[in-house]
Amino acid sequence: MKRTIYFAVALLGLTLGTFITGCGGGPAIAAPPPNDAITVSVSASIPTVQAAGMVPITATVNSDPSNKGVAWSVSCGVSQCGNVSPSSSLSGAPATYNAPTAPPPSDLTVTIKATAVANTSKSGAASVTVSAITISASPTTAIVQATGSLAITAVVNNDPTNSGVTWAISPASGAGTLSNTSTSSVTYHAPNTPPTSALVVTITATSVTDTSKSASVTVTVPTVVVSVAPTTATVQGSGTQPFTATVQGDPAHKGVTWSLSPASGAGSLTNPTTTAVTYNAPSTPPANDLTVTVTATSVADPLASSSAIVTVPAIAVSITNGPQPPRVQIGGTSSITATVANDPSHQGVNWTVSCSGAPCGSVAPTSSLSGAAVTYTASSTPPPSDLDVIITATSVADTSKAASAIVTVLAVTVLVSPGSALIPVNATTQLNATKFTAAVGNDPNNKGVSWALTQGTTACSPGCGTVAPASTGSGAATTYTAPPTVPANAMVTLTATSVTDPTKTTGATITLTVGTVKLVPANLSFGTVRVGATSLPLTTTLTNTGAGTLNISAVNIAGADPGDFFQTNTCIPSVGTGNSCGITVTFKPTVKGSRFANVSITDDSAGSPQLVGLSGKGCVIIRGKCITTASLNLAVQSALAAKKTSVVPRPSGPGKVGTRVIELVDSTRDDPYLANGAKRDLLVRFWYPASVAGGCKPAEYTPPMVWNYFSQLLGISLPRLTTNSCLNAPITEGAHPVVVFTHGYTGTFTDYTFLFEDLASRGYVVASVDHTYEATAVDFPDGRFVKSVFGSHLGKTVRNDEEAFSFAVSVRLGDLKFVVNELERLNASPQSPFLGQLDMASVAVAGHSIGGLTALLSLQQEPRFRAGIFIDGVVPDSVFSATKKPVLILTAGREQWGEDECRLWGELRGPRLAVNLRASEHVTPTDAVWLAKGVIKTGTAGTEKTVSAIRDYIAAFLDVNLRGKPVDPLLDGPSADYPDADVTTPTRSLCGEAMPSHQP
Secondary structure (H helix, E strand, O other), rough: OOOOOOOOOHHHHHOOOHHHHHHHHOOOOOOOOOHHHHEEEEEOOOOOOOOOOOEEEEEEEEOOOOOEEEEEEEEEOOOOOOEEOEEOOOOEEEEEEEEEOOOOOOOOEEEEEEEEEOOOEEEEEEEEOOOEEEEEEEEEEEEOOOEEEEEEEEEEEEEOOOOEHHHHHEEEOOOOOOOOOOOOEEEEEEOOOOOOOOEEEEEEEEOOOOOOEEEEEEEEEEOOOEEEOOOOOOOOOOEEEEEEEEEOOOOOOOEEEEEEEEOOOOOOEEEEOOOOOEEEEEOOOOOOEEEEEEEEEEEEOOOOEEEEEEEEEHHHHHHHEOOOEEEEEOOOEEEEEEEEEOOOOOOOOEEEEEEEOOOOOEOOOOEOOOOOOEEEEOOOOOOOOOOEEEEEEEEOOOOOOEEEEEEEEEEEEEEEOHHHHHHEOOOOOOHHHHEEEEEEOOOOOOOEEEEEEEEOOOEOOOOOOEEEEEEEOOOOOOEEEEOOOOOOOOOEEEEEEEOOOOEEEEEEEEEEOOOOOEEEOOOEEEEEEOOOOOOOEEEEEEOOOOOEEEEEEEEEEEEOHHHHHHEEEEEOOEEEOOOOOEEEEOOOOOEEEEEEEEEEEEOOOOOOOOEEEEEEEEEEOOOOEEOOOOOHHHHHHHHOOOOOEEEEEOOOOOEEEEEEEEEEEEEEEEEEOOOOOOOOEEEEEEEEEOOOOOOOOEEOOOOOHHHHHHHHHHOOOOEEEEEEEOOOOOOOOEEEEEOOOOOOOOOOOOOHHHHHHHHHHHOEEEEEOOOOOOOOOEEOOOOOOOOOOOOOOOOEEEEEOHHHHHHHHHHHHHHHHHHHHHHHHHHOOOOOOOOEEEEEEEEEEEEEEEEHHHHHHHHHOOOOOOOOEEEEOOOOOOOOOOOOEEEEEEEEEEOOHHHHHHHHHHOOOOOOOEEEEEEEEEEOOOOHHHOOOOOOOOOOOOOHHHHHHHHHHHHHHHHHHHOOOOOOOOHHOOOOOOOEEEOOOOOOOOOOOEOOOOOO
16 A cells, blocks of 8 residues: 655645846946935834844835845833844845843833935834733632632743742731642642631732732632532432531531522422432433532521532443454344443333445344343345444434444455466466466355456457356366467456355456466565565466477566566476476565566577566555655656746635744753753744735745755755735634644645645634654744754655654654644733634644644544544554544545555544545645646546645535534535545445445
C-alpha cells in the first residue's frame, strides 16, 4: 500500500515571494520628483504589546529618488516610551519597536514616527498600545463553612516577567489560613470553629511585577456548620434515598429546611423534618443522566448550607458478543446479548438489523430481556464485498436508548496459483500438462470453482488449449493442456469462478510459446520490503519440454532496476529433456518506491531470451510500519519553474477570509530540539471568516524569506502567488468552530492554503501550526530564520529514519496540546483578536501524511478534540485504541485498502467515513495540486474537480460532526459530482476489499 510520511512537495511550504523586476530603457532619464512630493507611511504588525515586547514595523517612502529612508522616533504621555532599532532604516526595510521594560500603570499609547531623511517635514506614524498589567481572581465571592476550604486562582495578563501574584488574607488573625500557595493559586481554609457572627474574609492577589495591581475574593463564613449524609447517591427511576442533616453551632436546635434543584422534573422530597428527608426519583427514567441537588439550609443562619448530589441514571443499553467485530460466512450465526441498566420496568429490548446492501440477515428472537442471548443469522446470499451488518438493541422502556454491534458477513474470495506461466505448445502430453489450483475463501458449502479459458472476453477453448476438470473444489487442481500450435493471440487467461458467488473470479495469465522452455510462474512479485533489507526468496521453475538437452548460456537480471534483485539457479549449463531446474530470486531495494526488473534466460530454445517479470516496492520504517515515500520529481519542478504568477483557487463559501500569524511561546516546556533550555516557540497561522468593511490588505502566501529559501533548495525561480485572504482583518461576530491542522513531514503551515481559505469562507477558523525545527523553514517576527534540523525534501538531504519520525511526532503532540490551551486563552483574553469568537466546544484536529498520524494520536489523547481528519496519513500502530469520536479518512490513489487501514477502520467505533481519490497521489490534497496543475495526479476528475472534492468532503464531514447539520448526500455513498471518489460509509467494511467499481 502506498504511504508517504512527509509532505513530498515541501513546495508545499509555498509562500508568496516578492519578485522585483527591472526594465531597460533608452538614453533619456526622467527627472526625479521634487522632495516635497515625498510621502511616508508606517505599518506596525500588531496593535498591542506587553512591556519589554517587540513589534516589527516598516516605513515606506514614496517619491524619494535618493532612497535615504527614514529616521525613527517615539512619543507618549510618560517619560519611558520605548525605542526603535535601528534608529533609521531604508524604505521597506524592517525595524523593531521595543516597548519599555516596566509595565505602565495603565494602557499606554505610543506614537511611532518615521521622518523622511530627504525631507524632514514629511513623516508618517503608527500607534501601538503597551498594555498595563491586569489581574482577575476566581471565584469573586463564596460562602465557606467552618472547617471548609476553597480553591482560588488568579490570572495575570500582560506581565512580561510572568512572575504571578502574592497572596494575603484579611483580617490577619481569626479569619482562617492559606495553604498550597503558588504564583497563580491558593487554598483558603476557614476556621475550625463557627464564628459568633458572620465572618467576612478578603483574600487578595497582588501582582509581583506591579504591586499596584490586585484582585480580591470575598469569603463569608457563616455562624453554623451544616453537613448532609450521604454526600452522593445514585437512585434509579422510582427509587428513594433518605438523607440526614447535622447542624453544628445551633444551640436552639432549629435544624434545617430542605430544597431540591432543579425545581421541576427532578423528583420530589417527602417526610421532611429539621434533620431528615426522603428523596423520591422520577417514576420514568430520564432521557439523560439527571443530576439533582438536595440542599439543607440552616434555619438559625441561612448563609450556612450543605448539599448532596443525586444521580438519576438514564436507561443504558450495552451489547456483548463474540470476537470484535464478529466475522461470519454466509448463512453463519453469531450469539449476541443486550444488557439494559437502570430499567425499573425490566422490559428488555427489541432487535433490528440494517446494512448498506440487502439482504442483511435476521435476529431471533426479535425481543429479549436484559442478559438473554439472541442469535444473528447471516443471509445465504453472498455479499459483493465484506458486509458490515449493524445489529441494534433498542430499550422497550425508552426507545431513545439503544446500542449496536457490527457483524461482518465475509464475501467469497478466489485465489489462483500459480498466477502466471510460460508454456510451450509442442511438448509431450505429460510435459504439456500444467496444474492450477483455486483457493476459495468463505465458501461454507465448499462448492469450489468452475474454470474457463478466454482471450479478452471471448471463450477460446480448444484453440487456446483445454482445462480439465472444468470444476474443482477449493484447493483441488485442474490441468491446463496447451494447444498443438500457438494461436494468433499467444496470451490466454485461465479464469476460476466461484460456484457459490459467480461474481467472484480470479485469473492466471498464460503465455504460449513455440520454444521448449516452460516457466512456472512467469512473474515474481515481492510486495513491500524495507530499503536495505532482503526479501524472502521466490522461485520460478524452468522445465525443458523439448526432445533434446536445453543448453543455457546465461541467467541474468536485466531491466529497469537490476541492482535491486539477485538470483541463483541450478539451470546452467544445461537441462536434460523432461527435467526441471529452479531460479531463485531475492529483492533488496536500494531506494524507496516501485522497482522492476526481469530474469533474462539465454539458451538455444526458440524465443530466447525468456523473461521472468520481477516487481517489488521499497519502503522506510516509521513507527514500526513499512511506508513507501514519494519525492518532488522533475516534472513538478519544471511546471513550477514555467510559471511567473499563480493564484490560490477561489474559496467556494459565501464569506470573506481573513488571516493572521500569531507567535505562541510555551513557558512550561523546554524546546525538545534545543539543549539550552529555551522555551518552545511556535508560529500559528489562522484563517477565519472576516469582516472587511474597512478594506482588505491582501495577504502574502508565506514570508518572502521562506519562499526564497524554497527557490534556493529547488534551484528554480518559484512563481509569485496571490491569495484570497485579507491580512489581519477583524473576525466576524459569532462563535466559530475550529480546525487545528498539522502539516506533512518537513512541510510548512501554508501548504494547504486552498483548503484553509475555503473552510474559512464557510465559517470555520483554521489554526495551522508551523512545527519549528521540523518545518522546512520558519521566519519569526523578530528576524530569526529557523531551518529544519531534518533537512527538506525540497533539497538533496532529508532524514527518513524511524528515530527522526518518532521524535517529530512526539514533539508535535506536545505542540498541539499547547495550541489548544492557547486557543482557550485567546478566546478569553480582552487583548486577543479572537475574543469570544472561537467555539471551543467544537474543535477538530486534522493532518496530512505524518500530520495525519499526529492528528489521530492527538484525537485519542486530547479530550478537547471532538473529531479528526486523517489525510493520506501514516496509520498509527497498535498503541492506538478504539475511539468513538468521528473520523474522516481521506486517501489518495488506493487500489486496495491495506491491513493497517482495515485495522484502523475497525477501531473507529463512532461516526466514520473513508473517501479514496482514485488515481491520485500523496500530494494531491496539498497546494501542489493547483501549483503544478496537470502534473500532480488527479485521475479523470482533473484539477478543478479534485480541489472541489477535497473541500466538499471535508466541509460536509465537519458540518455534521461539529455543527450538527443534517448529513450531506455526499457522505451517504457514491456521487455523480465526484465519480473518482470511492466512498466507504460507516456500516461497510474496508478489510481486504478492492476499491469498488463506481456506478454513480
